[in-house]
Amino acid sequence: MTGRNALIDAARGAMRHAYAPYSQFAVGAAVELIDGTVFLGSNMENASYGLSLCAEAVAIASASTAGKMADICTIAVVGGGGDPIVPCGRCRQLIAEVQAVAGRPVAVHCSASSGQDVRSFMLDALLPHAFGPAALAPAHEPRHTSDPSTGNL
Numbered sequence: 785m786t787g788r789n790a791l792i793d794a795a796r797g798a799m800r801h802a803y804a805p806y807s808q809f810a811v812g813a814a815v816e817l818i819d820g821t822v823f824l825g826s827n828m829e830n831a832s833y834g835l836s837l838c839a840e841a842v843a844i845a846s847a848s849t850a851g852k853m854a855d856i857c858t859i860a861v862v863g864g865g866g867d868p869i870v871p872c873g874r875c876r877q878l879i880a881e882v883q884a885v886a887g888r889p890v891a892v893h894c895s896a897s898s899g900q901d902v903r904s905f906m907l908d909a910l911l912p913h914a915f916g917p918a919a920l921a922p923a924h925e926p927r928h929t930s931d932p933s934t935g936n937l
């Protein structure tokens with residue numbers, strides 16, 4: 785996949801599979817790797833409300849489950865009417881972890897569910913001065929159970 789608009793379109797497609805019966809607010813996300821591979825996500829709500837999963841979290845977890853978290857370079861998110869959606873605070877923190885593991889800046893493209901307007905940000909602009917693994921004392925730094933660059937044990 786190449787280009788911002790193609791990734792936005794992929795996120796818009798994923799949005800169609802959102803499970804959002806409580807908020808009626810469907811969101812889709814698409815995560816792109818450096819080799820062009822794309823992983824999708826959509827929000828998945830829950831009767832307990834607070835356990836609902838955001839589209840970005842689902843897409844990031846899907847890439848991570850394939851052993852590709854370190855290869856993520858771009859994230860697109862689509863949802864809402866009016867202005868382009870922007871990731872919630874929790875998702876910004878999740879993207880910060882991706883960026884720390886990937887070791888390169890992550891771009892975030894945002895669009896509304898209808899309309900062509902796209903707003904693009906670098907994660908550092910969405911979450912300046914982010915808390916991350918580098919802040920942890922050595923004893924608490926992440927010790928990977930798999931190689932983040934290969935996903936292999």
Ligand SMILES: O=c1ccn([C@H]2C[C@H](O)[C@@H](CO)O2)c(=O)[nH]1
Nearest residue numbers: 807809811827838839870871872
């Ligand atoms: O960036 C966002 C913001 C919200 N939501 C979801 C959570 C909930 O299911 C619904 C309304 O907040 O939208 C996302 O998936 N991503």
